[in-house]
Amino acid sequence: MSYQPHPTFRYARRIKHIKPRFYGGERWLRFRGRRVKVRVDPSGRALTVVQAPPDIMQELTQLKKVRVVDGRLAVEKPRAPVTPTASPAQPSPTQTLPPPPQPAPPPATTPEPAPSEPFQAPEPTPEPQPEPVEQQKPQKPVAEVYPAKPPPLTRKEIEATRRAPVPNKGRIPAPYIRWNFVEKRYYPPEPGSVTYMDYPSPDAKKGVLPELYHAFAMNRKYVTEGKDPVSIMLHGPAGTGKSIAVEKFAEMAGLPYYYIPAEPAAMTSEQLLGRKEIESTPEGGYRTVWHDGTIVQAARTGGILHIDEFSLMDPEVTARLHELFDSKRRLSLEGLSGELVRAHPDLFVVISLNPAELGIEGVKRLSSPIRRRFRGIYMDYPPLHHEMEVIKKQLGFKDTELNPPSTTSGVATGKYGKEITQFMRILNDVRAKQSELAYVPTSSEAVDFGRELKTGTDFETAIHRTLLGKYVGDDRLKINESIKAHVPTWRGE
Ligand SMILES: Nc1ncnc2c1ncn2[C@@H]1O[C@H](COP(=O)(O)OP(=O)(O)OP(=O)(O)O)[C@@H](O)[C@H]1O
Numbered sequence: 405m406s407y408q409p410h411p412t413f414r415y416a417r418r419i420k421h422i423k424p425r426f427y428g429g430e431r432w433l434r435f436r437g438r439r440v441k442v443r444v445d446p447s448g449r450a451l452t453v454v455q456a457p458p459d460i461m462q463e464l465t466q467l468k469k470v471r472v473v474d475g476r477l478a479v480e481k482p483r484a485p486v487t488p489t490a491s492p493a494q495p496s497p498t499q500t501l502p503p504p505p506q507p508a509p510p511p512a513t514t515p516e517p518a519p520s521e522p523f524q525a526p527e528p529t530p531e532p533q534p535e536p537v538e539q540q541k542p543q544k545p546v547a548e549v550y551p552a553k554p555p556p557l558t559r560k561e562i563e564a565t566r567r568a569p570v571p572n573k574g575r576i577p578a579p580y581i582r583w584n585f586v587e588k589r590y591y592p593p594e595p596g597s598v599t600y601m602d603y604p605s606p607d608a609k610k611g612v613l614p615e616l617y618h619a620f621a622m623n624r625k626y627v628t629e630g631k632d633p634v635s636i637m638l639h640g641p642a643g644t645g646k647s648i649a650v651e652k653f654a655e656m657a658g659l660p661y662y663y664i665p666a667e668p669a670a671m672t673s674e675q676l677l678g679r680k681e682i683e684s685t686p687e688g689g690y691r692t693v694w695h696d697g698t699i700v701q702a703a704r705t706g707g708i709l710h711i712d713e714f715s716l717m718d719p720e721v722t723a724r725l726h727e728l729f730d731s732k733r734r735l736s737l738e739g740l741s742g743e744l745v746r747a748h749p750d751l752f753v754v755i756s757l758n759p760a761e762l763g764i765e766g767v768k769r770l771s772s773p774i775r776r777r778f779r780g781i782y783m784d785y786p787p788l789h790h791e792m793e794v795i796k797k798q799l800g801f802k803d804t805e806l807n808p809p810s811t812t813s814g815v816a817t818g819k820y821g822k823e824i825t826q827f828m829r830i831l832n833d834v835r836a837k838q839s840e841l842a843y844v845p846t847s848s849e850a851v852d853f854g855r856e857l858k859t860g861t862d863f864e865t866a867i868h869r870t871l872l873g874k875y876v877g878d879d880r881l882k883i884n885e886s887i888k889a890h891v892p893t894w895r896g897e
Pocket residue numbers: 599600601602640641642643644645646647648649756757758786794846847848
């Protein structure tokens with residue numbers, strides 16, 4: 405082998421990504437995922453590669469220019485030839501043109517944030533902007549670019565994830581969630597910010613939250629063994645706290661919370677799966693950039709994927725999710741970016757929906773392939789005394805204002821106790837007729853009713869404002885009957 409000189413790269417200005425304390429010294433960087441030792445010129449404007457694996461050294465020797473980005477060296481791609489724009493199926497999944505995202509090897513030169521501290525997690529690394537190049541005016545090239553993505557977990561990391569204990573309440577340690585790729589909007593709600601009262605029901609003897617913790621633990625155990633995941637479906641009538649229960653779980657567990665309202669009007673399939681965009685480059689060219697949608701981001705980083713109103717989801721998107729919900733744990737982006745995304749072992753899926761069986765308008769039955777992949781918890785309206793606790797909490801009532809009974813048949817005490825008990829009984833009566841009504845009142849009406857009382861409104865007016873006023877025709881007659889059953893003095897209209 406002939407002697408190879410140490411390649412040196414010079415820059416017009418000081419290298420932005422190298423701190424002055426390294427000037428005149430040496431430091432490790434990464435190149436194509438391998439470690440490379442560089443000596444930094446005291447001026448901060450030149451780098452000499454002093455140590456690298458032979459093949460890497462050879463490659464570096466042949467390069468005219470490299471950029472330093474976030475602890476790694478990146479190749480400045482030649483400007484030509486021009487690649488035609490869209491040939492969507494081609495790009496190999498993990499490829500980035502130019503520089504591929506490097507899987508971070510353990511001796512990272514930039515320290516990773518503490519993995520279980522979501523609020524300290526930095527913004528996802530933006531796609532680095534190339535330094536200005538002093539060359540002749542380039543043509544307008546079109547390249548396909550895939551921004552840096554979280555590298556899949558190694559076998560060791562999956563093992564460590566499996567061993568991490570899952571408590572039955574509070575924060576769930578998840579040492580390998582890719583927090584530095586989680587967008588801020590998917591951070592869990594601030595501790596204590598979600599008001600949700602858990603209560604026991606036939607399918608969740610200790611409440612829904614302990615069931616979710618249990619399912620999370622089972623999911624982690626099975627998925628890391630390559631078996632079917634454990635995912636949860638919360639279903640039941642409107643307003644029974646299905647959505648808010650999952651949000652509370654995310655708050656308590658402190659995990660990334662990917663919330664998806666499934667109705668196509670709320671989020672397009674591009675927002676769910678991803679999209680390609682043509683962007684201009686600083687050199688005056690154009691490139692096509694693939695941006696992951698919410699579901700894909702969730703699959704890569706791990707955390708809670710909550711698909712709300714699942715039965716309204718676009719069937720084309722649902723079809724793609726089947727493999728994500730079974731032991732394959734992958735998401736095919738065939739026809740989009742072409743990639744096959746492997747799910748993070750701590751991806752935990754919860755769907756919530758109103759089941760078609762309740763006769764709610766416009767709700768389709770859930771398909772068998774989906775039902776097979778989910779455990780179900782039926783969430784009915786809470787028992788009367790639990791719902792009064794919800795009202796108390798939501799309105800910040802003191803015991804002297806509302807003190808709910810300990811059983812369904814009891815009467816609450818306190819200033820508003822009797823009237824709220826009466827209203828709750830009316831609601832229960834109305835809910836028993838749910839299949840005949842166009843709309844079934846939820847806890848929201850009960851809270852609204854309590855609010856009216858609090859501002860001094862009389863009982864009758866409060867009923868009109870918060871309940872009866874919503875109904876017309878036959879439905880209105882039925883509501884009137886329910887009120888009369890509990891308020892003998894009620895005159896109706
Ligand atoms: N157990 C509960 N604790 C606290 N608030 C609750 C509870 N159940 C329902 N609520 C209140 O009722 C409202 C409706 O709850 P939520 O949106 O979670 O119901 P849902 O079952 O998802 O309804 P939908 O089927 O219409 O989506 C919420 O704003 C919440 O404030």
